[in-house]
Amino acid sequence: MAGVVVVGASLAGLRAADALARSGYGGGITLVGEEPHPPYNRPPLSKEALLEEQEFETIRLRSSAKGGAVTLVTGLRAVSADLARGLVRFSDGSETAFEGLVAATGLRSRALPIAKPAKGVVALRTFADLLRLRAELAGVREVAIIGAGFIGCELAATLTRLGYKVSVIAPEDVPMLRPLGEELGGALLRHHSAAGVEFGLSRLPMAIEGVERPERVVCDDGSSFAAQLVIEAVGSATNTEWLEGNGLDLSDGVLCDERLSFGGGGRFVAVGDIARFPNLSFDALPRRVEHWGIAVDTGRYAGKALGRLLGSGEAEAAFTPMPAFWSDQFELRIQSYGMPGLTTDPAAIRVLEGDLDGEVVVGYYREDTLVGVVLVGFAQSHMKYRAAVAASLEADGTSA
Ligand SMILES: Cc1cc2nc3c(=O)[nH]c(=O)nc-3n(C[C@H](O)[C@H](O)[C@H](O)COP(=O)(O)OP(=O)(O)OC[C@H]3O[C@@H](n4cnc5c(N)ncnc54)[C@H](O)[C@@H]3O)c2cc1C
Structure with a gap:
């Protein structure tokens, strides 16, 4: 029986492969990536890895799967996939059959x-x-x-x-x-x-x-x-060309349902920066979210969901994560929860605590619902404001 192929050996792909292995899936998991390196963490590239001239080993990501559960292949690019036949083709001319596919090919710089x-x-x-x-x-x-x-x-x-x-x-x-x-x-x-x-x-x-x-x-x-x-530093393009020809909506990443699956049947899932999915905690509009935390969460969710589906045939509940990102600039730690970008009306953006030119917490509202917060500093208040966004979304009931 063919196993699961994870295409894209970075954060989201690795976390999906690990979660699938943890689910007990025994059909064979292959993690294939185009880069010559094993998976590594990208956020340090613009921060401490540049500042402190860190070596590759410092930013390398480790698998949590038991030895041998995931086979890593580096330096190999997927060039096409045939979902109906369950086949993926690679840049060296080889083909691999699969019963489940994880698309984790992320972005490239524009x-x-x-x-x-x-x-x-x-x-x-x-x-x-x-x-x-x-x-x-x-x-x-x-x-x-x-x-x-x-x-x-x-x-x-x-x-x-x-x-x-x-x-x-x-x-x-x-x-x-x-x-x-x-x-x-x-x-x-x-x-x-x-x-x-x-x-x-x-x-x-x-x-x-x-x-x-x-x-x-x-x-x-x-x-x-x-x-x-x-x-x-002018944004990125999605690496989805290898999925063309399968009748998918690839207009902005891979269009998925609320379980991160695409192409019908639940056996094909997309994770990380290329996954465009509806987060029903906010609304039904599918969006891509380019955050480290979402790469982790989508990977874990999709790996587990795939393991369940291929094992017992059961489906997971919808994926409704709390998006979060951070950014370090000079001595500032900027931390965000929810989706501040949903608010475009300046009148719906309010300082909740502190002062804009020092430590501050800013709230982003959609009507009366707090859809996002950004904290500059206020390290001790992160969980409080994350919980406030979650509570406001729940009271709003969009997810119901
Ligand atoms: C410089 C930088 C700084 C960042 N800082 C932050 C931060 O401070 N906070 C934050 O929340 N987020 C940050 N991010 C975003 C975060 O790193 C990404 O959200 C995360 O890396 C997404 O992971 P991914 O696995 O989906 O995709 P990627 O990390 O883009 O990995 C996709 C992988 O797939 C491979 N691939 C592509 N096409 C193919 C193919 N056809 N066949 C095989 N392999 C293929 C690629 O080579 C790549 O290795 C930063 C990103 C960058 C680039």
């Missing part, structure tokens, strides 16, 4: 379609990217980061702490606008600026000029930022 020199322009998603970034930093004084999302902001903080002169260029008028909103984004802008980061906001980069390496980034308002190294 690059801007603008003129740029061949060297000195990088992105950060993988350990190989980190090695390239470290090498490219040699002899550099000024770094321009394009993009003011969480990876762009974390890199700005880390590189400033390492002594580089950093500028951040982005179309929004404050950093991390989508996850934080205007006011808290404004406070973050003041914090970064006071620490020495230069911002070129409300403008679009039009070209990275330079002969062999970058010399400056030129923007649509005529402004320019000197840089010998440019980091593009």
Whole structure:
């Protein structure tokens, strides 16, 4: 009998394989990843792994499955899958049959379609990217980061702490606008600026000029930022091409039901950054959630659900996690629970405790329901506010 193939050997895939092994599934579990490395943790890449020049072993993820329960294959890319026949094909021409499939192929960095020199322009998603970034930093004084999302902001903080002169260029008028909103984004802008980061906001980069390496980034308002190294932190694309041809909705990741399954029957599940699923605690709209914690939770849930289905034939209850993310920038620990991004109306974003330019707790409301909180500092209050979001969602009854 064919076993389960987990495609994508990173956080979500590893946690799914481990949970499947723990469920007692005995049909054979193969975890296949394109990268040459075993699974590792990505959050340190923009933080301590760069700051402290950590080696790979420091960020490596360990399997919790008993020895031999999961077979890891690295350096092998899935190129296509035939769900009806239960076959996945790989870049070396081999094929593997499966009775269950976990799609865990995550994201890849996007690059801007603008003129740029061949060297000195990088992105950060993988350990190989980190090695390239470290090498490219040699002899550099000024770094321009394009993009003011969480990876762009974390890199700005880390590189400033390492002594580089950093500028951040982005179309929004404050950093991390989508996850934080205007006011808290404004406070973050003041914090970064006071620490020495230069911002070129409300403008679009039009070209990275330079002969062999970058010399400056030129923007649509005529402004320019000197840089010998440019980091593009402008979002990502989903790695779903290998699933094409199966009649799936792959328009933004893999469209799943509330049990993370796709393609019907429950034997195919998607986990981590590529899974687009409805979280009925909030509403029925399927969304992708690019958080470390969701990669863990989706992996654990889907591995267990698959084990149950392939074992006893029973289905798990719907997956209704509490999303959470953190970000470290300078000495700030930013922690979020729920889905603050659901609130776009500035009037529905309120300071619950503290002060925007110090430690603060901000609440994000949808009508009267607290759908998310962001804490800057207030480490001792994390569980209290997480519980407040959960209680408010339950009282709202969307999940009923
Ligand atoms: C620099 C950085 C910093 C971050 N910091 C934070 C943070 O502070 N807090 C937070 O909550 N989240 C953070 N995240 C997000 C978090 O790391 C991700 O949510 C998490 O890694 C998602 O895991 P995943 O397993 O779904 O996907 P990924 O980690 O993207 O892994 C997917 C894997 O699949 C492989 N793959 C792709 N296509 C194929 C194929 N066809 N065949 C085989 N293998 C394939 C890829 O090579 C990759 O190894 C950060 C991410 C980055 C990049």
